[in-house]
Amino acid sequence: METTCLAGWTRGSRPDHLFRRFVFDSYAQTRRFLDEMQAVCEACGVTPQNVNFGTTYVNVTISAEGPELSPADWEAARRIDALLRPSSEAV
């Protein structure tokens, strides 16, 4: 089964990548999300190509190492989404 899109994420090219911005109410929530996201990436064997965060936001880019995103990349994106709590808002 080939996945070509995932709700909430923007897919781009050159290289093939997924991007999503997550917004939080507090730095504590941002920090917790970052920690949990790292654990997910390690579990999936994916190292985030680019993460940009500030006090209350995290921008995540998962990029393909080869010509296109791998099943592990898609799995990491899905698991990162699953980290969201009702107190956080993904935009």
Place this chain on the structure above:
Amino acid sequence: METTCLAGWTRGSRPDHLFRRFVFDSYAQTRRFLDEMQAVCEACGVTPQNVNFGTTYVNVTISAEGPELSPADWEAARRIDALLRPSSEAV
């Protein structure tokens, strides 16, 4: 004593801020640096305004919340520098 510069960091304005890029040999080193940097920021009572990291780099921006950088901001920058190990390279 007023500090106006800190070796290795670039100072910018609008808002007053310090920026430095750190480069590492591996994701493990990058990850350790991120964890230690967060601990430093918490100890200094500073929340990083912007951090951008990838597999082997971390770009750190410490921005003033008021008109100019506070002593805590400078202290955080100094302590972040002190985290550097011989195996990492700051550019």
